[in-house]
Amino acid sequence: MDFYDLKNAFFIGFVMSFMIGPVFFMLIKTSILKGARAAIAFDVGVILGDISFMLIAYYGSRSLLEKIKDDPRLFLVGGLILIVYGLITFLDKNNKKEGEAVPDVKIMESNNYLKLLFKGFALNFINVGVLATWLGVILVVGPTLDMNPTSIFWYFATILFGYALTDLGKILLAKQLKSKLTPLVIYRIKRGMGVLLIVFGALIMLKSFIPKEDIDNLLDKVKIEQID
Template sequence: MIDDIQAAIPLGFLLSFMIGPVFFVLLETSATKGFRAGVSLDIGVILADIVFLLIAYFSSFQLLENLSNEPGLFVFGGMILLVYGIFLFVKKAKKKSNVKASKGTYLGLLVKGFLLNFINIGVLAFWLGLIIVVGPSLENNPNRMMVFFSTVLLVYFATDLIKILLAKQLKRYLTQERIVLIKKGLGIVLIICGIVLIIKGFLPKERFDIQEKIENIEYL
């Protein structure tokens, strides 16, 4: 369980800095309306992620069961990450100055955060690809997957709280050029991960069966 938590922490931190509409609305809301307003919006965003995560998990559960030890699993998951990475790399950044936070109650901001995230179908595709890729390493164990993804979301939310506190300073340093570089950097990382998984799916399984190789050495 400790290993699963340690593996989830960097991912949760990385997800918090995925540049998109929600990112800028969160900064805008926090800077103009204060900490509580930013937290309310962010809770809505997290709730949408939880809904997407549940949809992705239950829709891929049978797939995970059928392809648990099959190379097609790596190819399928790798293709999703590859396409998502290419999308991030080639998509042009929109001017953040055009994003404005509207006035509303804390409940209204929560609903707004939920809808902003929920209408982005790319988020569902991302969670689906992540579950398919991570599932086998967690032995498709529901308890381990719950611990892993709960940790991802908790770290994601904790990092967002820091962003909310530093909203005004962060907005000042996020120039258009830096936004483009961050997006392209994230895109390249996802593209590389996708290609590695696709290659792994086409290579013989024995090359990656490290445990079996260790056991063979012990019998020499």
């Protein structure tokens, strides 16, 4: 795996950190009301939830991943998952231009970091959409890395690093972010994330109809141009 792959993985982590949902708001509110350390403890729990989902998605789809490696047309599965989740995000009935406010999430009164960590884990783990997202990413990325366990590990470790680093920025800028999260901004972010997921899913599905040799040649060309 090269720098090109790691850069893509970091970008995925950055984008996923801005998926608007309960975890996003809870992280900001925890930082404002409890401080950066409490928010970091909460975020560690969230990341542990992501790791759990990644392991479930990886080992639960191992046989399918092996088939995709030999038959790229099965990329349709990963692309379809991202499109469906993107449509759900885009068409969410709560995505209203007016009247939607930042959820008033209750924060624990004492800074019990272990409880905050567990709360972050639980809040993330009950969101089935997170599992669907990781499943879609793994079904797409695994075969492109030739199912090499080491490459897959570092790819997803880089995603988590980008995710955690972006979350750290949100924690440090929590007060400024909260003031900018108007109903209209929230609406636009949600719709934008939905469109991104749909576009990525469509591109992945299109990829399944392109011969693997052509894809490899295109990627090699892009990498060479970036180096130059």
